[in-house]
Amino acid sequence: MKMGFRWYGEGNDTVTLDHIRQIPGVDTVVWSLHHKQAGQVWEQAEIDAEVARISGLSDEARARGVTRTLDAEVVESVNVHESIKLGRTVLGLGRDEAIENYVTTIRRLGRAGVKVVCYNFMPVFDWLRTDLWHPLPDGSTALYFEKAVVDEMTPEGLIADMEAGSHGLTLPGWEPERLAGFTELNAAYVGVTHEDMYANYRYFLDAVIPACEEADVKLGVHPDDPPFxxxxxxxxxxxxxDLxxxxxxxxxxxxxxxLCLGSFSANxxxxxLAADTVRRFSGRIHFTHVRNIKHFPNGDFTEVGHRACEGDVDTTGIMKAYAEAGYTGYVRPDHGRHLWDENTTNKPRPGYGLYDRALGVQYLLGAWDAFRHTA
Known part of the structure; x- marks a missing residue:
């Protein structure tokens, strides 16, 4: 198993590569070219430059005696254009052209040494929360989903709320360029069924997976967040x-x-079922996110610390299941709380501060080490 840590790029993240190198046990930076929109081709020079930045060391770091390096083997995400999900031209791009661009990007990532590419097949929006800075009893803040708000809110209202709470940082899945076409997308999905989506999904896989095989890149789909x-x-x-x-x-x-166990467990x-789901699909899990959430009787849920006892997801049991399966893929901690006033000082991207995710790494690795030696 290789531990990863998500990073949004130089100038686009309050966490630095220097911070990540100092987290014990982290080998892999989980990255993306966040300025690229769904459907666009990633240029080889852009990919190579980012891989070199992640895996190399600056002269300044070397002068400080830094020798530890990281790899750039996991990309999260190469987003799927809505024309692929809908099976027809939308937002000015046809399905086959969007797939051709996706294939080109996969081949170029493979040439750069990328091993796993994460993506999702969610229509219109990516992940969804109603409060990006919800206060918790310990004084930290976290992402929060309030069911009554979603039931009553329009998508347009949610878009405005997400933008207002983003600290000025682009939120993956909520990029302004994507949301500028919301009216067209909303209309395009009228009458689209689950069966339509599966048919279009098969078309996408039949076109893209042969290129993945040639490039030695594994494609891993992220569960819907929330999963309904x-x-x-x-x-x-x-x-x-569905999986x-x-x-x-x-x-x-x-x-x-x-396999994002937090997204899966939001239902x-x-x-x-989280640990049993790991056991059921362990042979096809290329990358996994492990985090904890707490449910409330009214349908709300909130992110909490990674320890199993903090919420309703048995994170310890999940790591036990991975150890017993002899898992050799990639893992990362997922959405963390915002600790020690970082939401007002460092102002991180919601869910992606430094401290709680670093604590999560240590908790998950501790469980992994314990169970790996007894499995």
Missing amino acids: DVFGWPRVVSTPD QRVLDLHPSPNHGLT PAQAP
Whole structure:
């Protein structure tokens, strides 16, 4: 197993590569070219420059005696254009052209040494929360989902709230360029069914997976977050049966999961199934996110610390399941709380401060070490 840490790039993150190098046990920087929009080709020079930045050391760092380096083997994410999900031209781009651009990007990432590419197949929006800085009883803040707000809010209202709470940093899945076409997208999804989405998903995989095999790149789909339909748009990667159906769309071992246990467990009925889901799909999990959430009876949920006892996700049991399976893929801590006033001092991207994710690394590695030696 290789531990990763998500990073949004130089000048686009309050966390630095120097910070990440100082977290014991982290080997991999999980990165992306966040200025590239869904459907755009990633240029080889851009990819190579970012890989060199992540895996290299500056002269200043070397002068301080730094020798530890990181790898850039995981990309999160190469976003799928809406034309692919819809199976027709939308936002000025046709499905086949968008797929061709995706294939080109995969091949170039493979040439740069990338091993795993995360993506999602969620319509319109990526992850969804109603409060980016919700206060917790310990004085920290965290991402929060309030069901009644979502039930009553329009998508347009949610877009405005997300932009207002972002600290001026672009939120993946909520980029202004993407949301500028919201009216067209919202209309395009009228009448689109779950079966339509699965058919378009198969078309995408049949075109892209052969290139992944040639490039030695594994593609891992991220579960829907939260794992149920929102605003009437069909989501198709939400339940254990959905995961199985998605994997059955293409048999290649290069087609698999980025099993985010926090997203999966945002459905309270699925939280107790997290460790068993790891066991069920361990052979097709290329990358995993492990985090904890706490549910409330009214349908709300909040992010909490990574320890199992903090919430409703058995993070310890999850790491035990991975150890017993002899997991050799990539893992990272996921959304962390904002600790020690960093939400007002460093002003990180919501969910992606430094301290709680670094604590999460240590907790997950501690559990992994304990169970690996007894598995």
